[in-house]
Amino acid sequence: MNARYLLWISAPLALSAGVLWLSAQEPKADPKGAVEGIKVAELANQLQAREKQVAQKEAELRQTEQRLTTLQAALDKDRIDLAAREKAVQDALAKLENLKVRPVIDPQIIRTYEAMDPASGAPAMKELAGQNLDVAVALLAGMTPKKAAKLMDQLALLDAKLAGKLSERVGLSKPKDPAA
The missing domain is CATH 1.20.5 (Single alpha-helices involved in coiled-coils or other helix-helix interfaces)
Structure with a gap:
């Protein structure tokens, strides 16, 4: 056999033996x-x-x-x-x-209602209150207390509920500022 063949056969055998020997060794713990x-x-x-x-x-x-x-x-x-x-x-x-x-009421209308006989002014006030309650309130509030009292007395005979309503609204309302 040729040395070359011997080398080709022995080299892998040596390597395999080395690998087997290393694998058989116990691993060292690092x-x-x-x-x-x-x-x-x-x-x-x-x-x-x-x-x-x-x-x-x-x-x-x-x-x-x-x-x-x-x-x-x-x-x-x-x-x-x-x-x-x-x-x-x-x-x-x-x-x-x-x-x-x-609302502001023309003083002429206030004087007209004050001049009326309370017995004939009461039906007119009732009609006015039916059409515009605010105007009736302002008209009564603008009258002198004595004449308004006579008119309300007659109105109470015709319609006590309306007289009470007008009295309440007059009492709760205040005059509108004419400058505004």
């Missing part, structure tokens, strides 16, 4: 490698635990955001309702104030 392996495993576990905590916090934050959004919508709706109610109250107050203010 203290650094072992510690690093434990650290990596611990860090991986800690990282997973932290990721779970973060995911849980994110879920809680999403739920809180949803609740806040719902509450914000309810607050906005309540704010709109409150604004509408406030406007309604303001309108009602303005209307009430307008009812309390009597």
